[in-house]
Structures are given as C-alpha cells and as structure tokens.
Amino acid sequence: MPASRHGVRVLGTPDLEAFLQLANRDPVVNVFALYRARTTSLEPRWLGGEMWGRFEAGELVAACHVGANLVPIEATPDDARAFAERALTRNRTATTIVGPHEAVRTFWNGVAGSWGRPRETRWMQPHMVIDGPAEVEADPFVRRTERADLPLLYPACVAMYTEEVGVSPEAGGTGDLYRARVTQLMSRGWSFARFDGGRLVFKAEVACATADAAQIQGVWVPPDRRGEGLAVAGMAAVVAMVRADIAPHVSLYVNEWNQPARRAYRRVGFKETARFSTVMF
Numbered sequence: 001m002p003a004s005r006h007g008v009r010v011l012g013t014p015d016l017e018a019f020l021q022l023a024n025r026d027p028v029v030n031v032f033a034l035y036r037a038r039t040t041s042l043e044p045r046w047l048g049g050e051m052w053g054r055f056e057a058g059e060l061v062a063a064c065h066v067g068a069n070l071v072p073i074e075a076t077p078d079d080a081r082a083f084a085e086r087a088l089t090r091n092r093t094a095t096t097i098v099g100p101h102e103a104v105r106t107f108w109n110g111v112a113g114s115w116g117r118p119r120e121t122r123w124m125q126p127h128m129v130i131d132g133p134a135e136v137e138a139d140p141f142v143r144r145t146e147r148a149d150l151p152l153l154y155p156a157c158v159a160m161y162t163e164e165v166g167v168s169p170e171a172g173g174t175g176d177l178y179r180a181r182v183t184q185l186m187s188r189g190w191s192f193a194r195f196d197g198g199r200l201v202f203k204a205e206v207a208c209a210t211a212d213a214a215q216i217q218g219v220w221v222p223p224d225r226r227g228e229g230l231a232v233a234g235m236a237a238v239v240a241m242v243r244a245d246i247a248p249h250v251s252l253y254v255n256e257w258n259q260p261a262r263r264a265y266r267r268v269g270f271k272e273t274a275r276f277s278t279v280m281f
Contacts, residue, residue: 006054006082006085006086007054007055007056007082008052008053008054008055008082008083008086009052009053009055010044010050010051010052010053011042011050011051011052011053011060011063012042012043012044013041013042013043015042015053015060016037016041016042018053018060019037019042019051019053019060019063020034020037020038021060022060022061022062022063022073022074023037023063023073023074025074026074027210027212027213027249028129028212028213028249028251028273029100029127029251029273029274030073030074031208031209031210031212031213031214031215031251032065032069032071032207032208032215033063033065033071033073034210034212035208035209035210036051036065036208037051038210047065047067048067048068049065049066049067049068049093050066050067051063051064051065051066052064052066052083052086054075054079054082054083061074061079062074062075062076062079062083063075064083064107066087066093066094067093067094068093068094068095068096069094069095069096069097069098070087070094070096070097070098070107071097071098071099072099072100072103072104072107073099075099075100075103075107076103077102077103077106079103080102080103080104080106080107080110081106081107081110083107083110084106084107084108084109084110084111085110087107087110087111088110088111088114092111092115092116092281094281095280095281096278096279096280096281097278097279098276098277098278098279099276099277100127100274100275100276100277101123101124101125101274101275101276101277104276104277104278104279105123105277108121108279115281116281118279118280118281119166119167119280119281120166120279120280121277121278121279121280122255122256122277122278122279122280123256123277124256124275124277125253125254125255125256125275125276125277125278126253126254126256126262126272126275126276127251127252127253127272127273127274127275127276128251128252128253128254128262128265128266128270128271128272128273129213129249129250129251129270129271129273130239130249130250130268130269130270130271131248131249131250132269133239133240133243133269134235134236134239134240134268134269135236135267135268135269136232136233136236136267136268136269137233137236138233138236138237138239138240139194139202139230139233139234139236139237140237141194141195141196142192142193142194142202142233142234142237142238142241143192143193143194144186144189144191144192144241145186145191145192145193145203146186147183147186149186149193149195149200150182150183150186152193152195152198152199152200153182153186153191153193153200153203154179154182156193156200156203156220156222157169157178157182157203157218157220158170158178159220159222160203160218160219160220161178161218163220165280166280185205185206188206189245189246190205190206190207190209190246191203191205191206192204192205192234192237192238192241194230194234199222200222201221201222201225201230202220202221202230202231202234203218203219203220204216204217204218204219204220204234204235204238205217205218206242206246209242209246209247210247211247212247212248212249213247213248213249213250213251214242214246214247214249214250214251215251215252216235216238216242216250216251216252217252219231219234219235219252219261221234226260231261231264232264232267232268235264235265235268236268238250239268239269250270251273252265252270253276
C-alpha cells in the first residue's frame with residue numbers, strides 16, 4: 001500500500017523486522033506493541049486492526065497500533081499529527097487511546113473535534129519500572145491462579161475493572177469475552193492472587209510480555225482489606241515470580257491522582273520512567 005502524503009501507510013508482515021527495530025528503541029515502554037507484533041506478525045486479521053507506520057526517506061520512523069487500543073509508538077509530535085490526520089479519514093474504532101503523554105496529547109488534539117466527547121481522560125499517568133529484586137518482603141501466600149480459583153477470581157476481576165474504568169466489563173453482553181480473557185491469562189501463568197479464608201484479598205495480572213519486559217495490570221485489593229499492606233507485599237511477590245519466569249523488567253502505569261497506589265509501588269521499588277496518558281470512549 002502506498003504511503004499517504006504524510007508518509008503514513010499500513011504495515012504488514014514484510015515490515016515486521018523494521019517495526020521490531022523501531023519499537024525496541026524502548027522495549028519497556030513499547031512492550032504492548034512488541035507483544036502484539038510478535039504474536040501477530042503484523043497481520044491485520046490477527047491484530048484485530050492495523051499497524052500504521054510513518055516513513056521518512058524510506059525509513060520507518062514511528063508507528064501507531066490502531067484497534068480497540070490506539071497506541072502511538074516512538075512518535076514525535078509531528079508523527080502524532082500525521083497519524084491523527086490519517087485517523088480522520090476513517091471511522092473511529094478505538095475505545096482507548098493510550099501511550100506516552102506527549103504523543104497521546106498531540107494525537108487527541110488532532111482528532112478531538114471529530115471523534116466526539118470522551119468518557120474520561122487521564123493525563124500524566126506515571127509509568128513505573130522495577131528491574132531488580134523488590135525492596136520489601138514478598139507475601140509468601142501469593143501464587144499463580146488455577147482453574148479452580150475462577151469462581152473467586154472472576155468476580156474480583158469484574159470488581160477491579162468496574163472500579164478502575166467506570167463501567168462493567170460485562171456491560172453490553174460482553175461478559176463471555178471478558179471471562180475468556182481472564183481464563184486466558186490464567187492459562188498462561190500470568191494471573192496471580194492471594195486467598196484468605198475462602199476469599200480473594202489481592203490480585204494482579206501480566207497484560208503483555210516479551211523477553212525484555214512484562215506489563216502489570218489489574219492490581220486490586222477488596223476495599224475492606226485496604227491499608228493492611230496486602231498490595232505492597234503482594235506486588236513484591238508478583239515482581240519476584242515475573243522476573244524469575246517471564247521477563248527481567250516489570251512495568252505498570254498508574255493514575256496520577258492515585259497516591260496510595262503510587263506509594264505502594266515506590267515501596268516495592270518501582271521507579272517512574274515516563275508519563276502515559278489515556279483517553280477513554
């Protein structure tokens with residue numbers, strides 16, 4: 001497919017190596033894009049969308065994952081503006097725009113007038129990373145979840161998602177898809193939890209991973225058990241298991257206003273390395 005006047009075109013399998021070289025400029029920040037590229041080979045039917053690339057003098061200089069999640073990759077403000085202009089030529093498919101703050105902000109400014117009012121915007125979310133042992137003692141009762149845990153795990157996942165996103169993952173009849181996602185992460189060994197007295201009291205999952213990095217999502221403690229240090233010790237355990245079996249760098253991003261979570265992650269040993277932003281529809 002020829003590039004647009006801004007040097008943007010859809011990437012495919014022949015572009016995979018160039019894309020991997022681009023995204024590996026920051027393999028931790030770009031872990032989602034690298035994971036998607038390696039598991040789909042940039043085939044649109046497996047991506048569930050498209051990967052756009054921007055070229056200068058024949059060289060791939062930036063990219064943008066365009067599916068349910070729209071994610072700029074190594075995009076300068078000029079790149080983000082070019083992706084926004086291309087996005088305006090088609091209907092919006094994204095339910096979330098997420099990624100490094102400056103690229104997301106620039107992209108959003110370019111499409112805001114046409115894409116409608118978002119349900120929520122979250123600017124300047126700290127992106128945090130740990131690449132060594134946790135600085136606190138790990139909870140010895142945190143473990144990988146098993147199929148038999150699903151009756152306790154699934155309601156906790158729904159509660160976490162609803163609290164974090166503001167809508168239930170089961171809204172609109174999508175409960176089966178969400179349950180399948182929870183089960184998939186469990187089957188990969190990417191779901192972790194602590195159970196106490198027949199109930200789940202801490203959980204977290206790996207959302208995506210490569211040989212270099214794993215991104216954590218869904219960290220949750222029931223409201224009546226918060227303030228006991230479960231998240232701190234639980235995340236220390238998750239970090240140890242992820243670094244031992246999945247990837248040496250463990251990352252996550254957190255809402256700027258969520259000071260308790262930010263304090264907990266800092267106690268574990270996470271350090272802020274960037275700022276992300278999220279626009280949700």
